[in-house]
Amino acid sequence: MSLSINMEKIYLDNAATTKVDERVLKAMQPFFLEKFGNASSQHSLGQEAEMALEESRDVIAKSIRAKSDEIFFTSSGTESNNWVIKGVGFENLASGKNHIITTKIEHDCILNSCRWMEKQGFEITYLDVDKEGFVNPSDVRNAISDKTLLVSVIHGNNEIGTIQDIETIGKICRDKGVYFHVDACQSYTKVPIDVRKQNLDLVTLNAHKINGPKGVGALYIREGVKISPLIHGGNQESKMRSGTENIHGIVGFAKAVKISSSGNIRKMAKLRDKLIREISKIPHSKLNGPEGDKRLCNNINFLFEAVEGEAVGAYLDINKICSSTGSACSSHNLKPSHVLKAIGVSPMNLNSSIRLSLSKDNTEKEIDYVIETLRNIIFKLRKVSPFKLKYDGKEK
């Protein structure tokens, strides 16, 4: 495997987190040593913080066509998602409704919140998806009953990149009078979100997937949606989310949104398609998730028969390439990916996938090196594997 010794790391795990953009860092810096006030304070330092907070709120609101007072800052996408499931669930319990609909391919923070809600007496429907990871909107319609409070769907899937038709689902939910929540942690700034046009009631956003800082998220709550706070305290965020606002993080979040551009999306999509095209040439490989416009511009997820994803990831790491795998061996609970299971990957192949996720900063040169390296790794690991694959002669 060719590798120049001083080569820097190639970071292809941007669905996990991203590097903070230098412009974002610069925007945040004054809020550590100079403008460090508490936005609740009445003096000038506090007012300065308050102003920065509200300016940032405006930026986030505008980006999804919401009103500023419909944006609430949180600590993370995970907090926002927990807030939706628990806050909507408990606030509306008195109405006699206790049913929540979600899907089998949500992030763990939705799934584990829902499982916890089941223990509190709520009923949860986990919708199936098709083999590319799409939720059928008519399944959503059929699952809605007079007990249903909320439908929660992940917009762009974090593992396989599937982008759901939220506009159609939004219309169904609005017609049925059911709240619709979209987890947009992966899709935000990559796929258009228009809360008015798409009939969205709640949207989860976060900063660190878009070259912003970790530790900041937001929740859009449409005016009029009944939801109770998750965090109680000093009544910040219009009494909806207590805790001193993370001003430097929020300012960084807004800056990250401002610097996002359609040019970067096109650039990532082009590199994505090259990776998909070239990796597909490795025999007995299969793309997980859809191709084209209905896939996140930065997501690539491949299954390689007869090898184990953790071993592929370790080999990539040795070659200075950062990736991610859904294999059981790499997870905290030793269970393979629930997303791959939901799209029908056979038990035997459940631990054989690798995810590569791009950022605006990846280059074509890096991608060429990744393709060549990955090809060699799969070849090497298959030599070690007891499973013999039938080749049609297109590979060494």
Add this chain to the structure above:
Amino acid sequence: MNNLVYNKNVLDHFQNPRNMGVMENADAEATVGNPTCGDVMKIMIKVEGDRIEDINFQTMGCVAAIATSSMVTEMAKGKSLDEAKKITNKDVAKALGELPPIKVHCSNLAADALKKAIESLNKK
């Protein structure tokens, strides 16, 4: 080489597995699977008298599974069948230095496969 999860020795066995590949005319072989994570390991042995003259492995698994497979073949080669049977999974992990705690279950295949191969020999 720059991996914080595994030590140098583990990474060496992973990247340069010893005694890897199919063995022609093996006297015995055994395949074991790890239901936890889907790993599969195959051990093949050639016996001369009561000694393991040659031993090969093939593994589909993570870094720890491949490294422990490679290590167990090194440990068993040239040993008497009785000695080889006494090799435990712990011995293999120890010989590699250390494995991350969450990875210890991955090492459980190696000695099991070896033992199973030796036992199948006795049944013949």
